Amino acid sequence: MTPFDPVQVRSEIPLLARTVHDRPVIYLDSAATSLTPQRVITAMSTYYQRSHANVHRAVYVTAEEATALYEGGRRDVGLFLGSTHPDEEIVFTKNATEAFNLFAKSWGRANLERGDVVVLSQMEHHANIVPWFQLRDEIGIEIKFLEVTDDFRLDLSRFDELLEGAKLLSITGMSNVLGTINPLRELTQRAHAFGALVLVDASQSAAHGPTDVVDFDVDALICTGHKMLGPTGIGVLWARREILAAMPPFLGGGGMIADVSVDGFTPASGVTKFEAGTPPIAEAAGLGEAVRYLRELGMEAIATYEKGLTDDAIARLAHEFSGRVRIIGPTDGVARGGVLSLDVEGVHPHDVAQVLDQFGVCIRPGHHCAKPLMKRFSLAATARVSFGPYSLQSDTNILIESLHHALELFG
Amino acid sequence: MTPFDPVQVRSEIPLLARTVHDRPVIYLDSAATSLTPQRVITAMSTYYQRSHANVHRAVYVTAEEATALYEGGRRDVGLFLGSTHPDEEIVFTKNATEAFNLFAKSWGRANLERGDVVVLSQMEHHANIVPWFQLRDEIGIEIKFLEVTDDFRLDLSRFDELLEGAKLLSITGMSNVLGTINPLRELTQRAHAFGALVLVDASQSAAHGPTDVVDFDVDALICTGHKMLGPTGIGVLWARREILAAMPPFLGGGGMIADVSVDGFTPASGVTKFEAGTPPIAEAAGLGEAVRYLRELGMEAIATYEKGLTDDAIARLAHEFSGRVRIIGPTDGVARGGVLSLDVEGVHPHDVAQVLDQFGVCIRPGHHCAKPLMKRFSLAATARVSFGPYSLQSDTNILIESLHHALELFG
């Protein structure tokens, strides 16, 4: 394997050649969405230019190619996640959020009853909270939250108490606000001991380090195309095939049925059951290319590289601002990814982002769809900086320069 | 307006430059998915290359551009459908199927009770059947079907009887099997007289003739990007704003909430409420470009042009095969679109399609996700030919040549 070369990666990303306000784009918002390599864009364009057709049910050449691209995307994503049976375990949805709704409502309605407990954590994204509330309002399940410690880690002190009798632990692999990486193997082992299944939100972690569903020993896992160098409009639910096979359909329509009459319908079997209507074909072709590219780069290599960037940024922010810029998240460099939520003294995150924009620096202010977590730390918003495999240490230079400017303006 | 020029349209569609089996592609499967003009592909590539960012909640330039592209796509689609308040009336989904599920389950759960009647027709696509069955199984509504006459028209003789007390008529604008175009204005007027709302499936009709929700006087309408020269991964629900405003959310997650705590959530208002998670941003940019293009071509001009193709094909198929190739659908040229389902004597549709493929002719065999309709006519499948604005009369020549070959091989 060639050594990891961010400059090479950058050369494949057209957006990084762009300038805004007469300055190069400094993209530090990968936790919101990742930049797209040209080869991913080309994979989709090529589909539309050469093989655009609807999938399944067709015998002509371009339709066969379209089907092969779509099913090939499924296999590539399966390989990327460590699935042993991608054809029976990978469901494509429109985004991670739909995948959570699918799991909560299909698996949930079939397996949970009034009073059953689902355990989440306080650091979940709304995508892994709201569908469970909807299910609670519908069938009366109980939702419990693992808390977050003052040093931004999962509080496991009450783990056994919360998991007692729980049917499911649904938890993020990495917080999109704190950067905290959760100890999946330990959580899974402990949750399984209580007979609970484990669903993991890998939306943040998938593109930044190795994912192996067998190694993690989880039961289901969700991620989203546009945060994995892939396109918008596609998400992924992986679940063990016995689990998927026993789940009832979610959305109804064409493709997910075995038969329909004026009296009722019989669902199809396999992953098809969950893919109603024309699926995201171009998007699967694009995501397939994205995960092939990520594998080529090497997920370990990406993780190591981004850890270097993050450690460096944490050290320099502390040194430069001596406390005026606080990081909301672990700062010891251990078990954390390249997401740095900043609290800039006297400057609202919205204003931080506005000033940074003038320097070409792209960061995201807000609650990051994690309001329970924000409430936990009595914050309305943070200014979130996040790295990708195309980020550079020099990005941090400009980040620091522009933060100085923000502090001055509002000081 | 320049006169409609199919050769010009063809020159904008890269796939038509392709050959298969050493022959040019003769694409006659537009009812399954339409071919994509380069400018639509470019609109999406450009988004990824220059303005890829997540929408909303961001202040930096590319994120503002992404938001403008996404919301601009909404406005363009609204304009295309005749919506007077696109910002409050156009919801983007992943395809038409999700839109039907959204409407059936959100509007349905809020407005229907055990015993309430929803009227469909026997010529509906599964997308407009299965979600209603799911709702029936959940809350016990009753589903009634308008029948189809022997000459492939909606049977209106029992209309009043079926609509008596019905809460909703959900019906297709154009059958994807028969090509039959339903008299929307009449249906709406009569259904409204019974106090029923009218939801229209415009998936087949939207790209082949004018759509004007105000003129049709319908209450909700659904269509799908990939059949409108647009991309996969995006569908559209239009509904009158009072109706949308009163509907509860469907999928839960980020973006669709006003607030979330560990105790529950408050949904957002407006169309946002229905768009959970990262939306199909590139796809909205692509669909926006597609409908701008369609408007430039002129929907009346497209309808007239495709009617010419269809009338010609009907006449020539009758003349060439004197009964050995039967059209399952109206053949008088009145109120029908460019979809011709063929029943070829002694040759199974699957085999027809296979033989035609060798001539580069792309058609679709199968039940076309309309099994109740197939059962109505005791057919397992048809061989469906369908036109688009890039189709030519000469396509019909090759279709006829290859049909002769199929009849010979199996004769």
Added chain:
Amino acid sequence: MSNLDDLYREIILDHYRSPRNRGELATPPACRAEGFNPLCGDEITVFIQVENDVLVDIKISGHGCSISQSSASLMSAAVKGKTLDQVHQAIATFKQLMTVHEANIDDPEPVAVDIRALGELAALQGVVKFPVRIKCAILAWNTLDQGLQDFVS
């Protein structure tokens, strides 16, 4: 950074650092209305006291970015002591100031409004060049509007 100067005028920064009319009023007799911007988390509570068709007192609490906070502060200064007619007039004028013609979304131009009538509020004019921030600037005004409607009913 000339763009930024358009947005962050000195008056705005001043109202952000030293907000006017901050606090709460006892309800009743006062009315309260809450507004928030789900996209960025800005939250505002407006307390108003109306007597004989005059807005005799107004207080603002909540939190948010410099634009939403200064807009609230500027608003409170502009409407306090005014008749309800004048207040409604001010709300309408301000909303007009914040209107971007959709046709010009790429190059937003403020609609012609009587700038002199706005007084200090004119400082917020630069916001329209930053369409995402319009929601911040307008939050307090919508909340006040809501409060007045609640008061009437």
Added chain:
Amino acid sequence: MSNLDDLYREIILDHYRSPRNRGELATPPACRAEGFNPLCGDEITVFIQVENDVLVDIKISGHGCSISQSSASLMSAAVKGKTLDQVHQAIATFKQLMTVHEANIDDPEPVAVDIRALGELAALQGVVKFPVRIKCAILAWNTLDQGLQDFVS
């Protein structure tokens, strides 16, 4: 059209035009199993009668394309009168014939199988070059397999 000739061998067309063992058997004593291919609407019902571990009779009804129909007909001819062991062997061999190595999806190559053991069934070999049709060819075999399993239990 050389590709088509690979698919539509004369034997296949013959079995399609004149299917062998078409019809039904009384159940009981016979067993029936239904199979269908939701993607293209092919439906098949297989009736089997087993005595002393021998498949003494088999009948096929249903409808479908030339590939699914001829495959069913060829199958019925190949397994009728055979011991259950031989039938299972035939099913396994046929499935292997229809296996496309995923690595070679673009250029499918049949897996090495003992073609001579297949007899007339070898005519279906061309189907693997048309991956979408494999489902048609294999339908009857899966249905028979199902029927045998049901019979055992």
